[in-house]
Each structure stands twice: as C-alpha cells, then as structure tokens.
Amino acid sequence: MRLRAVFIPILGMAAATETCSAAPLQDALHAYGIQAWHIGRLWNFTLGLCVLVFSAVVAAFLFALWRAPRSDAQTPPDLSSLERPERRIHRTVAWAAGLATLGLLALLAADVFTSRALGRLPLQDAVNIELIGHQWWWEARYLDPDANRQFTTANELHIPVGRPVIVTLRSDDVIHTLWVPNLHGKRDMIPGRTATMQFRADQPGTYRGQCAEFCGLEHAMMALLVEAEPNAQYEAWAERQRQPAPLPASDAARRGRDLFLSHSCARCHTVNGTGATAAMGPDLTHLAGRKTIAAGMLPNDAGHLASWIRDPQTLKPGVYMPVNRMRPDELQDLLAYLETLK
Amino acid sequence: MTAPRLDAKDAAMLEQTWRDPPGLIGWFSAINHKTMSLRFMITTFVFFVLGGLLALAIRLQLAGPDGKIIGADLYSQLFTMHGSTMMFLFAVPVMQAVATYLVPLMIGARSVAFPRMNAFAYWIFTLGGIMLFVAFFLNVGPDAGWFAYVPLSSLQYSPTKRVDIWAQMITFTEMAGLMEAIVLITTILKMRAPGMTLNRMPLFVWAILATSFMVLFSMPAVMLGSTALITDRLVNTQFFNPLKGGDALLWQHLFWFFGHPEVYMIFIPPLGFISSIVATFARRPIVGYPAMVLSVVATAFLAFGLWVHHMFATNLPELGKTFFTAASLMIAIPTALQIFCWIATLWTGRLNLRTPLLFVLAFFVILLAGGLTGLMLASVSLDTQLHDSHFVVAHLHYVLMGGAVFPLFGAFYYWFPKFTGRMLNESLGRWNFWLFFIGFNLTFFPMHVLGLQGMPRRVYTYPAAMEWGSLNFAATVGSFMIAVSVLLFIVNVLRSRRHGELAGNDPWGAGTLEWSIPSPPPAGNFEMVPVVHARDPLWEAKRLPSHVTGLANDYREILVTSVADAKLDHRLWLPSSSLAPFVTALATTVLFVGSIFTPWAVVWAAVPVAAGATWWFWPKKDIVEQRTGSEISPYDVEVES
Numbered sequence: 003m004r005l006r007a008v009f010i011p012i013l014g015m016a017a018a019t020e021t022c023s024a025a026p027l028q029d030a031l032h033a034y035g036i037q038a039w040h041i042g043r044l045w046n047f048t049l050g051l052c053v054l055v056f057s058a059v060v061a062a063f064l065f066a067l068w069r070a071p072r073s074d075a076q077t078p079p080d081l082s083s084l085e086r087p088e089r090r091i092h093r094t095v096a097w098a099a100g101l102a103t104l105g106l107l108a109l110l111a112a113d114v115f116t117s118r119a120l121g122r123l124p125l126q127d128a129v130n131i132e133l134i135g136h137q138w139w140w141e142a143r144y145l146d147p148d149a150n151r152q153f154t155t156a157n158e159l160h161i162p163v164g165r166p167v168i169v170t171l172r173s174d175d176v177i178h179t180l181w182v183p184n185l186h187g188k189r190d191m192i193p194g195r196t197a198t199m200q201f202r203a204d205q206p207g208t209y210r211g212q213c214a215e216f217c218g219l220e221h222a223m224m225a226l227l228v229e230a231e232p233n234a235q236y237e238a239w240a241e242r243q244r245q246p247a248p249l250p251a252s253d254a255a256r257r258g259r260d261l262f263l264s265h266s267c268a269r270c271h272t273v274n275g276t277g278a279t280a281a282m283g284p285d286l287t288h289l290a291g292r293k294t295i296a297a298g299m300l301p302n303d304a305g306h307l308a309s310w311i312r313d314p315q316t317l318k319p320g321v322y323m324p325v326n327r328m329r330p331d332e333l334q335d336l337l338a339y340l341e342t343l344k
Numbered sequence: 345m346t347a348p349r350l351d352a353k354d355a356a357m358l359e360q361t362w363r364d365p366p367g368l369i370g371w372f373s374a375i376n377h378k379t380m381s382l383r384f385m386i387t388t389f390v391f392f393v394l395g396g397l398l399a400l401a402i403r404l405q406l407a408g409p410d411g412k413i414i415g416a417d418l419y420s421q422l423f424t425m426h427g428s429t430m431m432f433l434f435a436v437p438v439m440q441a442v443a444t445y446l447v448p449l450m451i452g453a454r455s456v457a458f459p460r461m462n463a464f465a466y467w468i469f470t471l472g473g474i475m476l477f478v479a480f481f482l483n484v485g486p487d488a489g490w491f492a493y494v495p496l497s498s499l500q501y502s503p504t505k506r507v508d509i510w511a512q513m514i515t516f517t518e519m520a521g522l523m524e525a526i527v528l529i530t531t532i533l534k535m536r537a538p539g540m541t542l543n544r545m546p547l548f549v550w551a552i553l554a555t556s557f558m559v560l561f562s563m564p565a566v567m568l569g570s571t572a573l574i575t576d577r578l579v580n581t582q583f584f585n586p587l588k589g590g591d592a593l594l595w596q597h598l599f600w601f602f603g604h605p606e607v608y609m610i611f612i613p614p615l616g617f618i619s620s621i622v623a624t625f626a627r628r629p630i631v632g633y634p635a636m637v638l639s640v641v642a643t644a645f646l647a648f649g650l651w652v653h654h655m656f657a658t659n660l661p662e663l664g665k666t667f668f669t670a671a672s673l674m675i676a677i678p679t680a681l682q683i684f685c686w687i688a689t690l691w692t693g694r695l696n697l698r699t700p701l702l703f704v705l706a707f708f709v710i711l712l713a714g715g716l717t718g719l720m721l722a723s724v725s726l727d728t729q730l731h732d733s734h735f736v737v738a739h740l741h742y743v744l745m746g747g748a749v750f751p752l753f754g755a756f757y758y759w760f761p762k763f764t765g766r767m768l769n770e771s772l773g774r775w776n777f778w779l780f781f782i783g784f785n786l787t788f789f790p791m792h793v794l795g796l797q798g799m800p801r802r803v804y805t806y807p808a809a810m811e812w813g814s815l816n817f818a819a820t821v822g823s824f825m826i827a828v829s830v831l832l833f834i835v836n837v838l839r840s841r842r843h844g845e846l847a848g849n850d851p852w853g854a855g856t857l858e859w860s861i862p863s864p865p866p867a868g869n870f871e872m873v874p875v876v877h878a879r880d881p882l883w884e885a886k887r888l889p890s891h892v893t894g895l896a897n898d899y900r901e902i903l904v905t906s907v908a909d910a911k912l913d914h915r916l917w918l919p920s921s922s923l924a925p926f927v928t929a930l931a932t933t934v935l936f937v938g939s940i941f942t943p944w945a946v947v948w949a950a951v952p953v954a955a956g957a958t959w960w961f962w963p964k965k966d967i968v969e970q971r972t973g974s975e976i977s978p979y980d981v982e983v984e985s
Contacts, residue, residue, distance in 0.1 A: 025811040028798035030729040041725050048726060052716040059683065063708050066691035073627050073694035075853040079883045080628040080694065091631055091692060095684045102680040106673040106719070113669055113723040117662060120725060137501075176496040177592065179657055179732060183798045187728020190657045192593065193495055194586020197659035214657075214732040214800045216489050218496055219416045222803035319416055 027184050028210040034230070035185040037120055037201045044116040051105060123200050128166040131159065135171075135178030135191040135213070138220040138321065139284055139297040144240065145170075153243040154272070156284030158292045160229045162236035163206050171197045176218060182211030182228050190215060203230035210298065219320035225298025239291075246275025247287050247343050258339025261332055266324065273343065283323060289343045296321070304337050311336065348891045350871040358897045362454065362867035365921050373921045375459040376867055377444050380466050382763065384441035387470050388434050394477065395429035396830060398422050400823055403787075407820040409808035419804035420487035421506075425480055427490030428510065432517040433473045435748055436559075436606060439613035440524040442755065443552040445763070447528060449858035449865060450546050452537025452874045454902050455918055457530035458523075460925045460960065465523035467929035472516020475937060479509040486510035489802065491603070492573065494584035494595045499577045508577060508940040514570040515936055518563045525559035528552055535902060536910040537857070538892060539876035546856050546879070547630065550637050551616030554644040555609050561648065562605040569598035579943050593658060600651035608647035610744060612640060614751035615682060618704050621751075621758050622686050624854040625701040626693025629880060632685045639678035646675040656727040665724045672722030679715060683708065696852075699773035703754030706781050710746025714739055717792065732802075735795025741788045753780070753833070760837070761851045765863040766844030772836040776829050783825025790815035855880030873903060876910070899970070917971050928956030 033039035130145040139157055146152045161167050171180055173191040181188035186201040203209070213224035231239070250256045262268060263277055270282035278286075289295075292302050296318055300306040311333065314323040328336070350358065364374035374380065402422050405414040414422065444456055456462050479485055486506050488497040497507045532553045536545070545553075572583040573595070582588035584595050623630050630636060652660065652668040687708075695701070717739040721727050730736060753776070760768050799812050806812050850859035860882055861870060872891035878884040895901050900918040905911060931952035938945025 025809055028810065030733075030796050030798060038729075041729050044723065044725055045720075045729070048720050048723065052719065056712060056716055059687070059712055060709060063687050063690070063705075066687050067695065067705070070626070070690060070692075071694045073696045075696060075851060077627050077694055077696070077853070079853070079855060079880070080692075081880075081883060083629060083631070083692075084884075088631065088692070091688045095632060095635070095681070095688055098684045099677065099681045103677055106676060109719055109723065110670055110673055113725060114666060116723070116725040117666065121662070176501055177493055181732075181798075181800070183729060187725065188657050188731060189728070190659070192658060194592060195659055210798075212798070212800055212803075216420075216493070216496070216732075216802040218501060219420060221800075222416070222805050 026210040027207060028182075028212065030183040030187075032184060034205045034207055034209060035201050035203045036123065037186040038184055039204075040116050040119045041187055044112055047112050048109060051108065055102070055105060123166055123202060125166050125168065125200060128168045128200075129161060130168050130170070131161075132170045132172065133159075133180060133191070135173040135175075135180075135217070137175050137218050138213070138224040138318075140224070140226050141174075141281075141284065144243070151244060153240070153287075154285045155243055155288065155292075157225075157294065157297045158227045158229065160231060160236055160239045161203055162233040163203050163230050165233060166200060166202045169199045169201075171199060177215045178217050178224070179214035180211060180226070181214040182209050182226065184209045185228065188214050203228070206230050206232060208293075212298075220318055223297060223299045223318050225294075227293060227298060242291070242344075243288055247273050249275075250339055250342050252338060254335045254338040255342050256339075258335035258337070261328070261336050262339060265328070265336075266326065267336075270323070286340070286343060290341050291344050304341070307340060308333055308337055348872045348874075350897070354897050355866070355871055358868045358871060359866050361898055361900060362869075364867075369923060370921070372926045373923045375463045375919075375921050375925070377448055377456040377459060377462060378865065378867075378869075380459075380463050381441055381445035384444065384466050384469070385438065387466075387473070388438035388441055391429050391433040391473055392438070393830065393834075395426050395434060396827065398426040398429065400827055402426060403820040403823040405804065406806075406816050408817060409806055409810070409813045411805050414804065416804045417487070420489075420802075421480065421485040423802055424486045424489050424510070425476070428476070428486060428513065429473075430744075431490060431606065431610075432513065433469075433476070435610040435744065436521060437469055437517065437524075438752065439552075439555065439610065439748075440521065440528065442752075442759075443528055443555075443613065444524065446759065446858060447531055447549055447552055448535070449762070449861070449869060450549055450856050451532065451535065451540055452857050452870060452876060453531060453535040454868045454870060454873070455535075455900065456527050457535060458527050460919050460922060461523050462527045464925035464929050465520040465527070467926050468516055468523075468932060469520035471929060471933040472513050472520070472936070475516070475933070476509065476513045479506075484509055486513075491599055492570075492595075493599075494573065494576075494592050495586075497573060498584060505940060508574055511570040511574040511577075512936050512940050514566060516933075518567045518570075521559050522563050525556040525563075528556040529560070532556075533907045534904050534913075536905055537870075537874050537876050538903065538905055538910055538912055540905075540910045542908055542910075544876060544879045546616075547619035547633070547636055547640075548613075548616030551612045551614075551619075551640055554640045555612045558605050558609050558612075558644050558647065562602045562609070565598050566602035569595055569602075572598075574939075578939070593655070593660075596655050596658070597651070600654045601648075604651040604654065605647045607743065608643055611747040612643060614707070614748045614755075615640060617751045617755040617758075618686065618707060620854075620856065621700050621704045621754055622689050622693075623880075624758070624852050625696045625698065625704075626689050627696065627853070628689065628693045629855070629883075630685060631688040631692070632681075633879065635681055636685055639682045642678040643675060646671060646678070650675060653722055653727065656724050657731050662724070669722050669724055673719060676715060676719060683712065698757075698852075699768070699770060699777060700754040700758035700852075702774070702777045703750045703757065706750045706777070707746055707754075710742055710750060710784065712746075714742025714744075714746050718743060730795060732800055733795035734791040734799045734801060737801055738788045738791035738795065741784075741791075745784055745788070750780070753777075756833075756837075758852070759858075760840070761847030762858055762863045762865070764841055764844070765847055766840050766842075767847050767851060768840045768844060769836050772832055772839075776832045776836060779825050779829035779832065783822045783829055786822030787819045787826060788822070790818050794819075850882070855883035857881055896974070899974075901974075915974075917967075917974075920967075922960065924956060924960035928953060928960055931956045 033042045132143040132145055134141040141156055142159055143154050171189055171191040173193045178191045179188045185203055189197050189199040207230055209228040211226040250259050268278035270280050272279050272285045274287040295302045295310055311326055313325050314321050315325055364376050364379050405411040448456055484506050486509055488502055488507050492510055495501055532549055575581040576583055582590045584590045584592055586592055619630050649671040653672045656665055721730055757768050757773055794812055794815050847863045849862055874891050875889050877887040902916050902918055904913045904916050906913050935945055935949035935953055938949050
C-alpha cells in the first residue's frame with residue numbers, strides 16, 4: 003500500500019509536465035552553440051564507452067554469480083590456488099586491466115582533442131562583454147574601444163547569432179560561476195582574478211543560465227538570460243542601450259522620476275541621463291526592455307515590479323535591496339516612470 | 345580452529361588485567377580498544393543517522409518546484425551540516441572506529457598501540473561533534489558549504505559565528521583523525537603476532553595501513569587551511585583576502601589537497617571489507633594478493649595527485665589541468681584491477697549468498713557506475729558542464745554510498761557476531777538490503793539527468809517552468825526508502841543483540857585470526873598470543889609453534905615485533921585505565937570552543953590542558969619499579985653452549 007500511495011503522484015506529475023509549455027533552455031545535452039556542441043560530442047563518446055564497460059563488467063559479474071556453485075559456512079575452503087598458481091585467471095585479469103588502460107587512454111585523447119577544438123574558436127569580430135558577479139545578480143558591461151559606445155546592463159545578455167562572444171569574468175564579492183549550458187560549460191568568477199570564456203550562439207533563441215557556485219543565501223535565485231538574435235537585431239538593441247533614458251512624457255511618470263531621484267532608489271541604481279549614477283544595484287536605464295527582474299526570478303510586469311519594490315525581502319530574503327515604504331499612489335507614479343525606461 | 349587456551353585461573357587474571365574498571369568513573373576511564381571502538385562506531389552511526397535526517401529535510405524541500413517547507417537560510421545550514429557531518433563525523437571516522445576494533449584481532453595483538461591516546465581521540469571527536477550539533481540547534485549551524493569557500497566564508501560575507509563553528513569542528517575531528525592514524529600505523533607495523541610478515545597481512549589491514557598514512561599526509565592541509573580561515577576571521581590575518589595580497593584559490597588548493605584524498609580515505613577501508621567478505625563467502629583466498637596490495641598502495645599514492653579536478657572551472661592553466669585529467673583517469677586502473685580480481689574470485693569460488701555478501705555485490709554495480717561517472721568528471725571539457733550540477737551530487741553518492749556505505753553495512757552484518765556474540769537476523773537483513781539498493785538508485789540515478797538538464801547544486805528551490813519536478817520527486821521517494829531501510833537495520837541490531845542466534849567463535853567459516861577467539865572476545869583478545877604461518881591461518885594446516893608463552897597475565901604486557909618480518913623484538917607494558925584522557929579532552933574542548941570567541945582562549949585554556957596532560961603522563965612509582973624489575977639485561981642471560 004505504501005508503494006502504491008507514493009507512485010501515483012509520480013505518474014500524476016509526469017502527466018502534468020507533459021501539458022506544460024516547453025521549459026526554458028538550460029540543458030547541457032542540447033547544444034545551440036559550437037562550444038557546447040564540441041562538449042556534447044565528447045559526452046556522447048564518453049557515455050558510449052562507459053556504458054560499454056559497465057555492461058561488460060556487470061555481465062561478467064552476473065555470469066560469475068550464475069556459474070559459481072553454492073556453498074555454506076561449513077564448506078571447506080578451496081586452497082588449491084596456494085599450491086598451483088592460477089596462471090589462466092591471472093592472465094585474464096591482466097588482459098582486462100590492459101583493456102581498461104586502453105579505454106582510459108582513449109578518454110584522455112578525446113579530452114585533449116576537445117580542449118583543442120574549444121580553444122580554436124575564431125575570434126574575429128567578437129563581441130566583448132565584461133560580466134561581473136554580485137550577490138545575487140549579474141552586471142554586464144559591453145566593452146568597446148570607443149568609450150562612448152560602451153554601455154552597462156544587468157541580468158540579460160543580448161548576443162548576435164554567429165558572432166563569437168568573449169566574456170571577461172570578474173566578481174565583486176564572493177565566487178560565482180557563469181553557466182549557460184546550451185552554449186558552453188561553466189567558468190568561475192573569482193574575486194581578485196580574471197577569467198575569460200569564449201563561445202558562439204549558432205541559433206537564435208533565449209538561453210537561460212544560472213550561477214553554479216554556491217554564493218550565499220540566494221544562490222538559487224541568480225539566473226541570467228542570454229538572448230541570441232540576428233546581428234542586425236542585436237546591433238539595434240545595442241544602439242538603444244547606448245542611449246540615455248528617454249525623458250518622461252506624462253505627469254505621473256515625471257512624478258515617478260522625481261520620486262526615484264529623491265527616494266532611496268537612486269542611492270543604489272543608475273539611470274543614465276538622470277542624476278542617478280550609483281552602482282550598488284543593477285543599472286536600470288533600460289529596465290523596461292528586459293524580460294525579467296530580480297536576476298531572472300520574476301517576470302517583468304507592473305504587478306511583479308510593484309510587489310518587488312514594496313517588499314523584496316519577502317520575495318528574495320536576504321537580498322541587499324531594502325523594503326520601500328511608499329503610498330500606493332507614489333508606487334503607481336514610480337511604476338509609470340519605470341515603464342518608460344525602454 | 346580455536347586458539348590455544350590458558351587454564352581458568354590464568355584466563356581470569358588476564359581478563360581482570362585488561363578489563364575496564366566498573367562504575368561511572370570507570371566508564372569514563374575506559375581505554376580497552378574494543379570498548380572504545382564500539383562507542384566510536386555507535387557515535388559515528390548516530391551522526392550518520394543525524395546526517396541522514398538532514399538529507400531527508402533537504403529532499404522534502406526539493407520534492408516539488410517552488411518548495412516552501414524550508415527557507416534559504418535553514419537550507420544553507422542543512423546542506424552544509426549534511427556534508428560536514430557525513431564527511432567529517434561519519435565516513436572517515438567510522439572506518440577508523442571499525443579498524444581500531446578489528447586490526448588488533450586480525451594481527452593477533454592484545455590491544456592497539458597508545459590505548460590512552462586512542463581513548464582521548466574518541467572523546468575529542470565526540471565532543472567536537474556534539475559542539476557542531478549544539479550549534480546547529482542554537483541556529484548557529486555552519487552555512488557556507490562543507491567546503492567553506494572563501495570569500496563567502498570570510499568575516500565580511502559570513503559575519504556570524506557559524507563559519508567559526510565549522511572551522512573548529514574541523515580542528516576537533518582532524519585532531520582525532522590524526523591520532524587514530526598514529527595509533528593504527530603503530531599497531532600495524534609494530535604489534536603484529538610473530539610470523540605475520542607484511543606478506544601475510546590480511547588485505548583489510550593493508551587497506552587500513554594505506555588509509556592511515558593518507559590521513560597523516562592529507563589532514564594537515566585542511567587543518568592549516570581552517571586555522572588560517574579562523575585567524576583571518578578572528579585576528580584579522582589576510583591569508584585569503586585578494587585585496588591585501590591573499591588569494592581565494594589558496595583555500596581551494598589546501599582544502600582539496602585534503603578533500604580529494606579524503607574520498608579515498610573513505611573508499612580504501614571498504615576495499616578491505618570487501619576482500620575479507622568475498623574471500624569468506626566465496627570459500628577461497630582472493631585472486632592475486634600481491635596485485636591487490638599494490639593496487640591499494642598505488643591508489644593511496646595517486647590520490648594525492650588529483651585535487652585540481654575539483655577546480656577545473658577556475659582559471660588555472662589549461663595544460664596543468666590536462667595533467668590532472670591524466671592522473672584522475674590513471675587512478676581508475678588500480679581500482680579496476682581490484683574489481684577484476686574480485687570477480688575472478690567469485691567466478692572460481694563457491695558462493696555462500698548471505699547478507700554480508702549481498703551488500704558487497706551491490707558495491708560492484710553502484711561503485712562501478714560511480715567510478716565511470718568519475719571518469720566523465722575527470723575530463724576538463726566535460727567537467728565544465730557537469731561540475732557543480734546535480735550530476736556531481738549523483739556521482740559522489742554513487743561513489744561514497746556504493747564504495748563505502750554498502751560495504752560498511754556488509755561489514756556490520758559480517759562482524760556483528762564477533763562484536764556481540766550473536767547473529768543479525770537474515771530476513772530482516774535482506775529487507776534492509778533490497779530497500780536500500782532500490783531506494784538508493786531511485787534517489788540518486790535521476791540526479792544524473794537533473795544535472796545534465798541544468799540543475800545546479802545547493803539551490804534551495806527551483807522554478808516549476810524548469811520541469812525538474814518529477815525527477816526530484818522520485819529522488820525524494822527513494823530517500824525515504826533508504827530511511828525505512830536504515831530503520832530496519834536499527835531494529836535488527838537492537839533485536840539481535842539480545843535475541844539473535846548465538847554465533848560461536850566462527851559462524852562464517854572464515855580464515856583470519858579474529859575468528860579463532862570467542863565472540864565477543866575476552867578483554868585481552870588472545871589468551872595465548874598466536875604465531876602465524878600463513879595468510880589465512882585458520883584455513884591452512886596448523887604448524888608449530890602455535891603460540892607465544894611468557895607474556896605476563898597480571899600486567900598489560902604486549903609483544904613488539906619487527907616492521908617487515910614480525911620477528912620478536914621486545915616486550916612492552918601498556919598503560920592502565922585512566923580518567924586523564926577524558927579530562928584532558930574536556931580541557932582541550934574548552935580551549936577549542938573558547939578560541940571561537942577570543943584568541944586569548946589559546947593562552948589561558950592551555951593551563952588546564954597542560955595540567956590534564958601532566959596528570960596523564962605522571963609516572964607511578966610502583967609500576968615503574970615492577971616494570972624495571974621485569975626487565976632482563978642481556979648481560980644477565982646465560983648463554984647456553
């Protein structure tokens with residue numbers, strides 16, 4: 003009865019998941035970029051070899067169990083091996099160990115070739131991004147030799163399909179790890195050290211990544227979206243990001259902007275084109291263009307934004323953003339302003 | 345075969361000499377290796393159960409998406425406590441605990457070396473474990489992971505005392521571990537019965553010898569690391585602060601230089617269990633004894649060359665990482681060789697399929713799977729996808745549960761009759777086994793898939809949209825099957841201890857020395873110290889001389905033999921029971937716990953520690969006189985012509 007009671011919910015859940023829409027892409031087995039594809043190929047080879055070895059050893063083991071006669075504690079021990087060395091058995095064991103060594107050499111070679119392939123990604127015309135880990139969000143600076151063309155965004159990367167991306171990884175506080183499994187393996191972001199990661203998206207899509215190194219309380223709530231889009235679309239997006247925030251058109255939005263600047267918001271956030279230039283929290287210059295807020299945790303709509311601003315501590319306990327006490331009409335004004343930050 | 349016996353009067357005197365004193369004070373003064381080992385085993389098992397309960401809480405929280413049972417703060421404490429408990433308070437010490445019971449019996453010794461230090465190590469270990477759990481129940485349980493990576497564990501990002509508790513728990517357990525290693529190495533190298541050359545030593549004893557040397561070389565690294573961490577936090581040193589010239593990666597090197605060998609410290613003793621059990625239940629000696637010994641020794645060496653494969657996602661040089669890939673693949677060779685030798689033994693043996701063998705057979709499937717996923721993690725490129733995902737959670741449990749916990753349960757079923765004199769119930773044993781085996785695979789196999797589907801480790805929840813719910817639910821169901829199985833084991837032990845079938849000296853028809861003496865063994869183990877002529881002395885024809893005469897029955901006198909050939913060297917008196925180890929351990933605890941709060945505790949608490957140790961080592965006049973009186977000068981010996 004116990005077993006039946008627990009298995010029915012499993013079946014129920016499996017049925018429920020089938021009806022859901024497709025999950026966000028965060029999967030190491032489905033490559034959408036050349037680097038993840040190289041690793042996926044190594045995975046297939048390694049998995050194949052390991053399954054082969056596993057089957058062979060378990061088969062030998064089961065056969066041994068099947069063929070060996072049974073005994074009990076009174077059965078006199080068989081000491082014949084002490085007088086006559088069991089050469090045939092020793093030879094078999096040695097052969098098996100030799101084969102295992104060959105298999106291991108094959109794995110080593112496959113690993114080295116994959117490492118070489120990963121290191122050979124052509125880097126002409128690359129997009130350079132500096133990604134900085136914070137507890138618990140991502141700051142992205144799009145680098146450019148021309149300082150005026152640089153811009154900063156947060157928690158959502160846009161990249162052009164087919165062009166390589168060089169991400170320079172840094173951290174401002176503790177160790178984080180960038181992992182966007184559909185595009186590439188992971189890389190640590192270690193304070194005091196700089197690492198780079200090179201990858202390319204070969205199909206347009208939204209790829210989800212997540213911090214992979216335990217980084218404190220809200221480690222689970224530190225996601226990143228990577229939007230891979232055709233180059234023209236990417237350039238248009240980048241051009242928008244370079245612009246300062248538009249001036250608010252409505253009265254409500256203007257009141258909201260004043261609230262933003264006079265309230266605690268401006269002490270941590272930047273909105274280019276206003277007096278807000280602090281860098282403690284994510285840059286909000288183009289907040290309204292993002293799909294999510296709170297590092298991939300909540301959809302970016304008025305309702306979620308309102309509850310996030312009012313009480314982030316309930317939604318994401320321990321986050322560095324404080325509770326904001328404001329009147330409902332003030333909150334509406336602020337939301338009206340934030341919606342203009344396209 | 346039974347061992348030669350003394351007459352009743354001498355046997356009673358021998359028992360009186362080696363027995364622990366009665367009463368409450370006597371209980372705290374006990375130093376007999378079997379008494380201390382049983383306590384040690386029970387203590388580690390309690391920690392195993394506590395760690396398991398923490399894991400059940402984790403599994404409840406992750407059973408479905410957006411779990412609300414446990415908050416982020418408690419969850420961080422739970423997985424940190426689970427990892428720390430299982431690694432530091434269960435897996436390594438339980439092997440030492442079993443070894444301090446079995447090694448003297450297997451090598452024909454009356455005690456372990458340094459029995460008081462052995463008792464001291466037990467008390468230190470227990471007090472450290474109690475400190476950790478008291479802290480957890482006071483809501484200051486460690487929460488920076490069992491690996492406590494800096495800078496997350498630095499004062500800036502972990503301002504409460506939680507990390508200090510963790511660092512001192514390391515000090516306690518590693519101190520105990522180092523002492524046990526010294527006890528075991530000395531026992532094995534200097535106290536073997538005459539004739540038990542290294543070439544005749546049981547494979548279990550070889551495994552413990554290799555493990556103990558590993559403890560000796562690896563534990564100082566993590567003690568150094570945790571001490572540097574606590575001084576960073578307490579007295580503002582800057583070992584790990586990159587802004588002041590320290591380095592965050594230094595911690596990872598120190599931690600994993602210990603942490604990777606630790607896996608093999610957990611895994612090698614069970615190789616010894618398996619060799620003992622397979623030989624007995626296949627009714628023949630293990631195929632390839634020299635290969636088995638060399639494999640264990642090679643594993644112990646190679647284990648020190650792998651630690652960087654925990655750091656493949658860092659920015660260390662790629663060429664260097666390839667070296668560690670090669671080393672990580674290479675260590676599979678000795679393990680494969682041992683597996684092949686065991687399969688050959690089963691192939692050519694006659695099998696007695698009892699519960700101990702069942703648990704060992706599960707090892708072949710589970711550890712093999714865990715070892716193969718380990719090969720996947722050894723590759724730098726693959727590891728960048730698999731590292732820190734649930735795939736690693738699956739891998740490490742396949743290795744540690746399959747490689748250590750299953751053989752350990754088998755070992756309990758095997759040696760329980762020796763510990764208690766009674767057999768464990770066989771049908772409960774089978775339920776125990778099958779629930780464990782199925783529950784284990786149901787819990788951990790889905791985690792491979794979850795990791796590949798992108799689920800990271802150490803997340804307290806996950807969104808429903810990720811579709812990780814059903815596999816996680818299966819894992820939770822499996823974890824409760826394991827819990828039921830462990831409960832059955834406890835019931836079996838409690839029932840069989842009183843009502844089990846009587847075992848006699850040798851219920852399994854085994855070949856090693858521990859089965860030649862009564863179950864449970866008398867306080868002095870061997871009434872007559874045996875002389876060994878073969879690897880399986882109980883299986884092979886008896887040869888003379890069969891035993892040693894002339895050792896005192898009224899003092900704790902033992903034989904010391906030479907390292908390689910176990911030739912008679914000299915006689916030694918071991919110390920008697922004393923309360924001093926316990927009192928000194930209490931004083932040391934005051935020092936360690938005090939230094940969580942103030943560095944000055946190291947100064948003022950040194951006084952009671954020194955007082956305890958002085959009392960411990962203070963020579964007693966009558967014993968010194970008796971001992972010198974029993975000495976024979978070479979000049980006094982009449983040379984027979």
